[in-house]
Amino acid sequence: MEPCSEPAVPVNAGSSAGPETSELKRKVEEEASPEMPPQKVQREFKRHEVHWIPEGNVLIDIGGVRFKLVRSRLASQSVWFKYFFDAQENGIPDDPPEDFDTDEVQKVLANSQYSDGLPLLFLDQDDDFPSHEEFAALLTAMDNAITYIFEWPPFPVLGKIFRAAKFYRCGSYETQVKRAILDLYPDDPRRVEEHNKSFLVEAAKLAYKYPDDLNAILPSVFYQLTRVTYDGNREEAVESLTKDSLVLLLILEKQLATHWGDIIEGLLVKCPSPRGKCADHHQDIIVAATQLRKSKLFDPIVAINNLLQKKDESWKLLCSPCNKAMMDNLNTMRTYIWADVKAQI
Numbered sequence: 001m002e003p004c005s006e007p008a009v010p011v012n013a014g015s016s017a018g019p020e021t022s023e024l025k026r027k028v029e030e031e032a033s034p035e036m037p038p039q040k041v042q043r044e045f046k047r048h049e050v051h052w053i054p055e056g057n058v059l060i061d062i063g064g065v066r067f068k069l070v071r072s073r074l075a076s077q078s079v080w081f082k083y084f085f086d087a088q089e090n091g092i093p094d095d096p097p098e099d100f101d102t103d104e105v106q107k108v109l110a111n112s113q114y115s116d117g118l119p120l121l122f123l124d125q126d127d128d129f130p131s132h133e134e135f136a137a138l139l140t141a142m143d144n145a146i147t148y149i150f151e152w153p154p155f156p157v158l159g160k161i162f163r164a165a166k167f168y169r170c171g172s173y174e175t176q177v178k179r180a181i182l183d184l185y186p187d188d189p190r191r192v193e194e195h196n197k198s199f200l201v202e203a204a205k206l207a208y209k210y211p212d213d214l215n216a217i218l219p220s221v222f223y224q225l226t227r228v229t230y231d232g233n234r235e236e237a238v239e240s241l242t243k244d245s246l247v248l249l250l251i252l253e254k255q256l257a258t259h260w261g262d263i264i265e266g267l268l269v270k271c272p273s274p275r276g277k278c279a280d281h282h283q284d285i286i287v288a289a290t291q292l293r294k295s296k297l298f299d300p301i302v303a304i305n306n307l308l309q310k311k312d313e314s315w316k317l318l319c320s321p322c323n324k325a326m327m328d329n330l331n332t333m334r335t336y337i338w339a340d341v342k343a344q345i
Helices: 018-033 071-077 079-091 100-110 132-143 145-150 156-165 170-186 200-209 211-230 236-240 243-258 258-268 279-295 300-308 315-317 321-345
Strands: 004-006 045-052 058-060 067-069 114-117 118-122
Touching: 045 132, 058 100, 058 132, 067 071, 071 079, 100 118, 100 156, 100 200, 114 321, 132 145, 132 156, 132 170, 145 170, 145 258, 156 170, 156 200, 170 200, 170 211, 170 315, 200 211, 211 321, 243 321, 258 300, 258 321, 279 300, 279 315
Parallel strands: 045 067, 058 118
Antiparallel strands: 004 045, 058 067, 114 118
C-alpha cells in the first residue's frame, strides 16, 4: 500500500480551551473541513491492514502506521486510555490518581491533532511507548480473547501483547498473558522437558525487563540455555545475552555437573532384606545413571526425571523398600538442584 499524507490541525485538550478553540474543534468534528490549515510538515503513514475500523472515531499513529479504532472500546479495556480520554476532555486533574501517567499523557496531548474530523494521537513519543507491532498484537488479542483462552500464540506474540498490555494497563490481558508465559517456562523441575523450548533468549530478556512479573521463568530459561551451550549448538542469539548472563551460564554449567556425584550416591541404597535379594540389581541402575551422566552432564534434572520414570527394567526387580528409598533420594536431589539453580539466578 502506498504511503498517505494528509493535513492535520492541533487539538487543544482540557476545559481551559477558549471559545475560539472550542468552536474550531466543534467544526472540525462535525464538518471535517478540507480547508483547515495543514501542518508545517505533513506526516506520511500507512493504514494498518487489519485494525482499521470504518466506523472508528479515533486515529492512532505509531511510527507511521495508523490505526482507526473505537474510542469507547479502548477506554473500556485500558486504564491508560481511559485516563487519557478523560484528560483530553477535561484536562489533567490537579490531583491525579497514583497510576496516572501524567508525563506520558502530556506528551501525547501536546502532539494530538485532528485529521478528517477525528482525533489523531501519536503514540510514539519516546522509546517507552509500545511499537506498532506490539500495539497491533494487543488489539488482535482483544479481538480473539475467546480463542486465546484455548490456544495461545507463540512466545514472540505473547511478549508483544504483554509489553503493550503492561504499558496501557489492560489488566485482564496482562494477567492472562503473564499466566501463559509462566506456563511456557514453569518454575517446576518436574516439567523440564527433554528438548529445549524456543525463544529462550527472548524470554530471558523479557523477564529481566519485567522482573516483578516474570522473574519466575528464569530458572527454566537458564537451565535450558545451559544445554544449548553444552551440546555444541550454541545459537547466535545466545551471544546477544549480556555479559552477566553469559557468566551465569558458565557458573550454572559447573554447578550442574558437580551434582552428579550426589545423584549416584543417592542410588547407593543398602537392601534391608536379610538376603539382600535385590542388591544385584542396584548395580544395573547405577550403570544406567552413569550412562545418563555421560549424555546429560549439564542436564541432571532431565536425567533424574528419566530415572524416576523407571525406564530401565532393573527398577522392576527392586524390592519395595529399595525402590522407595531410591525414589525418595532422587526426588530430594531434584528439588535441591533446582533450588541451587534458582539461588544462582
